[in-house]
Amino acid sequence: REAAPESVLNGLDAEQRAAASALTGPLCILAGAGTGKTRAITHRIAYGVRAGVYDPHRVLAVTFTARAAAEMRSRLAALGAPGVQARTFHAAALRQLQYFWPVAIGGSLPQILDYKIKLLAEAGKRLRMTTDRAGLRDFASEIEWAKASTLTPEGYLAHAGQREAPAGVDHQAFARLYQAYEDLKEDRHLMDFEDVLLFTVGMLESDERVAAQVRQQYRHFIVDEYQDVSPLQQRLLDLWLGGREELCVVGDAAQTIYSFTGATPEYLLNFRRRYPQAQVVKLVRDYRSTPEVVKLANTLLADRRPGGDAPWSPPLQLISQRQGGPRPELTELADDDAEAAWVAEKVSEAAEAGTPLSEIAVLYRTNGQAQALEQALATAGLSYQLRGSERFFSRPEVREGIAALRTSSLVADDSADSVPEAVRGVLSSIGWTAQAPPSAGAVRERWESLAALVGLAERLAQERPDLTLRLFLAELDERSAAQHAPTVEGVTLASLHSAKGLEWEAVFLIGLCEGLMPITFAQSQRELDEERRLLYVGITRAKTRLYLSSAAARHPGGRGRRKSSRFLIPLRKELGLEQTTRRIAPGGGKLSPNAAARSRKAAVCAGCGEVLTVGTQISRRRCADCPPRYDEQLFEHLRAWRRGYAKELDTRAFM
Ligand code: ATP
Ligand code: MG
Incomplete structure (x- = not known):
């Protein structure tokens, strides 16, 4: 006989239990790291489903990374609540775009552009703006910020007084570049990652049929890591909700780490103001870390200088539940x-x-x-x-591997169970070996990427006995769009x-x-x-x-x-x-x-593996012939101009 739904609440402490059994929104769980926020919401969903209050297909749980989404889905399945949608904002939006685009907009969905820099360089050339790659990265992140803050080039200019332009250009020049980039993207029928959210917002705002259908589909919303939601994501969430209040958010303002991309903890901190009747649950027991680790975390937070204007709440002292260490x-x-x-x-x-x-x-x-x-x-x-x-799917070897798999899927018979074997076979035709090469550098990187594809095929084949090569390729396409690199x-x-x-x-x-x-x-x-x-x-x-x-x-x-x-x-x-x-x-x-x-x-070049003689010019451990990888310094492009954000403009709009 199946265990009573309440059994899902076992293994939660009193506060977690209170949160997990509050099945109607609005609910806000505010707590520090390792206190079981993610665990509490996962159990809440499972409890709701098992108690028959939630239809699993009507629940949308939004997580910060694709890996967290996958983990939540598998925990839910283990708790007896399979079928719940747990996705990132991007993945959830992309699905809706793929589904509704042909009806709402017509034609095919633009392809995802994962290399903004190249297109930006082209846009810059058109405008006769010359800049180096560091400059282009600055522009790319400024565009990302503008879009996450829902600012068009015009809107960006309107706010110019409150934000410094990227180094080396004025606001006008940047806005022109931003516009040229947008035009080029549209001409080529491409969309970037922010467009995935923007287009979905646009579609929901402009087409009542689509909005009604999406709202009909999803009734219960749960957002993890809510302290790092951007104005654009919040707008999407509001559109999904359509005025309903079946919302549970979870966050820790002390873990706000993406404000440079336009994210803000203000939605979390002002949740009660927006929903006066919201239940707020606080958790303080830390189940993850030993007292030694927790002591360090508490000390670091307690030491912060007064006077910072960052809107984070007074630190909640964590109390470790573990012994020793x-x-x-x-x-x-x-x-x-x-x-x-x-x-x-x-x-x-x-x-x-x-x-x-x-x-x-x-x-x-x-x-x-x-x-x-x-x-x-x-x-x-x-x-x-x-x-x-994030650039896993743009790596040349991964593209080559996927192209080879695609070709092979056209000729191979598409029956299910030895997909991993077929993948190994196809990849060995492009030089992959089962044994890892002993060297570091490019050869090893290439091997690791292809090994990750094989590993993914093995894991998926275990999860889904009916996996075929074609289904595997479809999964790769979806992961590529969601930037969900396989793990090794x-x-x-x-x-x-x-x-x-x-x-x-x-x-x-x-x-x-x-x-x-x-x-x-x-x-x-x-x-x-x-x-x-x-x-x-x-x-x-x-x-x-x-x-x-x-x-x-x-x-x-x-x-x-x-x-x-x-x-x-x-x-x-x-x-x-x-x-x-x-x-x-x-x-x-x-x-x-x-x-x-x-x-x-x-003193070996990490690009080509060549042993460099003393005195060779190497920068970032690569010889002059091997350029550094684009993803190398993803966050290093942020400059001092990120001071003085103009976030207030957008983030306070709904309060
Ligand atoms: P973060 O802020 O880092 O996202 P979190 O608050 O979401 O952390 P979880 O990841 O849910 O925390 O939990 C941290 C760890 O503590 C996990 O390993 C989880 O399984 C464990 N844990 C949480 N609550 C309990 C509990 N009541 N009993 C035993 N273990 C727990
Ligand atoms: Mg968590």
Whole structure:
């Protein structure tokens, strides 16, 4: 006999239970990291479904990342509530666009453009604006901000007084570029990621039939990580709701880390003002991390300077429910390579002691920091996966692999169960081997990408016995549109931004020095507050082991010296953190002979694998012939001009 629906509430504490059994909205769960917010809403949905209050097909749960969505779907299935839609805003919007576009707009849906920079460069050329790639990245993120704030080029100009233009141009020139980019995109029948949301908003606003049908489809809305919702996403949510109040939001203002893209915690903090009858539940017990880790997180938040104008609530002190645990370690290394070699050494130790690699993450501020780590881990024979590598589906080898699979699906018989075998076969025709190559660099990267496709085929075939090659390709298309890169078993390398909501047994936070954490361009109190929150997010990802590290210089020999991060001051002082200072001299020092050899091997181009002779000009560990990857410094493009946002304009509109 099936267990009573209430059994779903077992394993929740009193407050979580109160939240999970409040099946009608509006409901707001406000709580710190690791307190079980995501768990509470997952159980709430399952309880609603099992109790017969929710039709699973009428529930839309919105998560921040595709991975979180997949996790929620599988937890719901395990709790006896399959069939619920758990998606990111983008994925949910894209589905609606795909479905309704032919009826509402007609013709085919524009293709998704995942390489904004190229089109922007073209738009710039048309206007005879010359700029380097860093400039183009600045423009791209400014356009992203403008669109997330629902500002057209004209609207952007109207707000020009309240926001600095990107470096090197004035507002007029930027608005012209923005318009030229939009025109070019339209001419080519393309859409960017913001368009996915904008078009959906437009469709729902202009076509009553579509709006009615979408509202008929979804009755219950749940939004996780609500502190980082943008005005555009909020508008979409409002359109979905259409005045109804069946809404449950969950968030932690202290984890607002995307305000540079236009996201704002104000919707979360003002929820009660908008819905005076809303129930608000607060959770304070932290189930994720040990008391040692929690103490560190609390200290970091408590130390924030008064006077910052960031609208985050007074920090809720977390109370750990776990016992004991090792003290977090702080280690200072001589340079970036030494730091990467040290991480690889520690990871090997942890793996030998029985921690699965999938329970270890190395988190950093800028994607550019991953290069040295990739090299060190590959040299140590440790497998890893890059998160936040949104460009997975634009990698040449992935495109080539998918094209080969598509060709093969046209000729192969499309019967279900040995899809993985077929995928392995097709990919080996383009040079993939089952065995990983021993080297780091481009060869290894190519192998890892293709291995990720094979791994995905294996996992999907297990989940769906009826999987065919064609279905697999359809899944790849959907993931490509949602930027949902497949995962590989291995150590996770991720930017702090993309680690949100996730947890690991052991977490390394590297590069804790001035210039990286906080990042150089964070100058105002508001920006520094956001850096502090980012570090808070990083610390609270750790369940048991936490390693903090910094490198005293960028390059061997002490070139590019850096000061240790200001955020470490209260952590050291308040907690008397164990500080192991290991300054590693070139060619030995305290490093084991192996590790020293590994760090010497670092003079290998990460692009082509060529061993570089002493004196060769290398920038970011690549030789002159190998340009750095576009995704390398996803967040580094933010400049000081991000000060003085004009967010108030849009975010307060609905209050
Ligand atoms: P974040 O702010 O980082 O997103 P969160 O508040 O969403 O964190 P969860 O991810 O839901 O927290 O939970 C953190 C961890 O604690 C998870 O491993 C979860 O399974 C566990 N946990 C939460 N509540 C309980 C509970 N009542 N009993 C046991 N474990 C729990
Ligand atoms: Mg969560």
